[in-house]
Amino acid sequence: MAGPSAAPAGGHSFSAAAGPLPPEVVDEVAQACRSWRGGGPVLSLPFTSEAFRELQHETQARLRRLLGIPPGYQVLFMQGGASAQFALVPLNLLGPDDAAAHMDTGHWSRRAAAEAARHARVVSLRHDALDPSAPSPDTAPVAYLHLTSNETADGWQWPRLPASPWPLVVDMSSDLLTREIDWTDLGLLYASAQKALGVPGLTLVVVRDELLGRARPSVPGVMNYTALAAADSRLNTPPVFAIFVAHAMLGWIERQGGVPAMAHTAARRSEAVYQALDASGGFYRPGVDPAWRSRINPCFGLADPALTPRFLEQARAAGLFDLQGHPDLGGLRVSLYNGTPEAAVSALMSFLRAFQRNHG
Ligand SMILES: *Cc1c(COP(=O)(O)O)cnc(C)c1O
Numbered sequence: 001m002a003g004p005s006a007a008p009a010g011g012h013s014f015s016a017a018a019g020p021l022p023p024e025v026v027d028e029v030a031q032a033c034r035s036w037r038g039g040g041p042v043l044s045l046p047f048t049s050e051a052f053r054e055l056q057h058e059t060q061a062r063l064r065r066l067l068g069i070p071p072g073y074q075v076l077f078m079q080g081g082a083s084a085q086f087a088l089v090p091l092n093l094l095g096p097d098d099a100a101a102h103m104d105t106g107h108w109s110r111r112a113a114a115e116a117a118r119h120a121r122v123v124s125l126r127h128d129a130l131d132p133s134a135p136s137p138d139t140a141p142v143a144y145l146h147l148t149s150n151e152t153a154d155g156w157q158w159p160r161l162p163a164s165p166w167p168l169v170v171d172m173s174s175d176l177l178t179r180e181i182d183w184t185d186l187g188l189l190y191a192s193a194q195k196a197l198g199v200p201g202l203t204l205v206v207v208r209d210e211l212l213g214r215a216r217p218s219v220p221g222v223m224n225y226t227a228l229a230a231a232d233s234r235l236n237t238p239p240v241f242a243i244f245v246a247h248a249m250l251g252w253i254e255r256q257g258g259v260p261a262m263a264h265t266a267a268r269r270s271e272a273v274y275q276a277l278d279a280s281g282g283f284y285r286p287g288v289d290p291a292w293r294s295r296i297n298p299c300f301g302l303a304d305p306a307l308t309p310r311f312l313e314q315a316r317a318a319g320l321f322d323l324q325g326h327p328d329l330g331g332l333r334v335s336l337y338n339g340t341p342e343a344a345v346s347a348l349m350s351f352l353r354a355f356q357r358n359h360g
Pocket residue numbers: 017080081082083084108148150151152171172173174192
């Protein structure tokens with residue numbers, strides 16, 4: 001069931017598809033749309049200008065600081081979203097005889113594997129049965145292990161990245177900047193910007209130098225990691241405005257205390273939500289085993305699923321929008337991104353209690 005196009009003023013959106021921006025970030029962006037750093041509007045900032053190069057380098061430096069990116073990795077700004085990376089990763093990283101291992105944990109990892117399978121041999125693994133020591137004899141050499149750190153649609157998350165005999169390739173679109181990253185086995189990380197990093201249009205790719213130089217000759221230049229790294233992500237016009245918003249969002253995260261502060265908030269909020277669900281005596285039914293519950297997108301159902309439309313309708317009347325689950329999975333879902341205000345979370349908690357009181 002589709003909600004309105006956006007939560008109205010005074011309402012709160014819990015949509016999984018886009019993270020809210022904090023008011024300070026919105027103010028900074030609104031101001032810069034008229035005039036930025038004493039000059040013209042950022043909306044028409046030429047990508048060829050010195051000012052843009054500075055903006056881009058500051059954005060990359062903030063990402064390196066916040067994510068703890070070690071030397072030996074390139075920070076690339078691309079377009080096409082995480083979905084384009086589903087294909088671009090195999091096209092850029094796999095030799096003609098290589099296979100890609102894909103961890104199958106839910107909706108987005110399956111989408112990634114299906115797209116990769118159009119371009120390469122894919123070996124599917126389950127998270128509870130990773131046996132890297134024994135790939136079957138007819139399996140081509142595995143070049144990397146792909147995983148989705150947070151399954152946005154299923155409410156399922158890796159509590160920590162698994163040890164891997166192959167370089168990890170991780171889709172962090174929905175939990176980037178909410179958890180510390182262990183770079184030991186990490187070969188490549190990618191994320192769309194609209195959930196954790198600002199607005200649509202920008203895709204972040206962080207790739208280890210050793211993985212460059214392997215792209216198939218047919219890969220378009222603007223989608224070739226090696227060519228992009230050589231051109232400092234300015235092979236053609238980058239998404240200037242989306243990079244500006246990411247710069248502002250990263251500044252806000254730094255002022256809050258960086259990723260440790262974001263991780264703490266994510267843990268506190270999601271624990272509060274799960275506690276409320278678990279304490280409901282079965283009225284609310286969280287769908288995921290506690291060890292694998294997402295700190296970003298808790299998913300749940302009602303003991304009586306026939307009440308779901310009423311839950312959504314009354315939530316909207318209380319100013320709480322976009323709580324429906326992913327269209328393929330149904331049920332209910334709360335998305336708690338870095339920009340989600342405290343007021344939204346406490347209003348949701350009150351609503352959960354009130355709805356159970358009236359219908360339990
Ligand atoms: C939203 C999402 C995607 C898709 O992102 P697009 O920008 O629409 O391509 C991919 N993976 C995960 C984990 C997501 O949450």
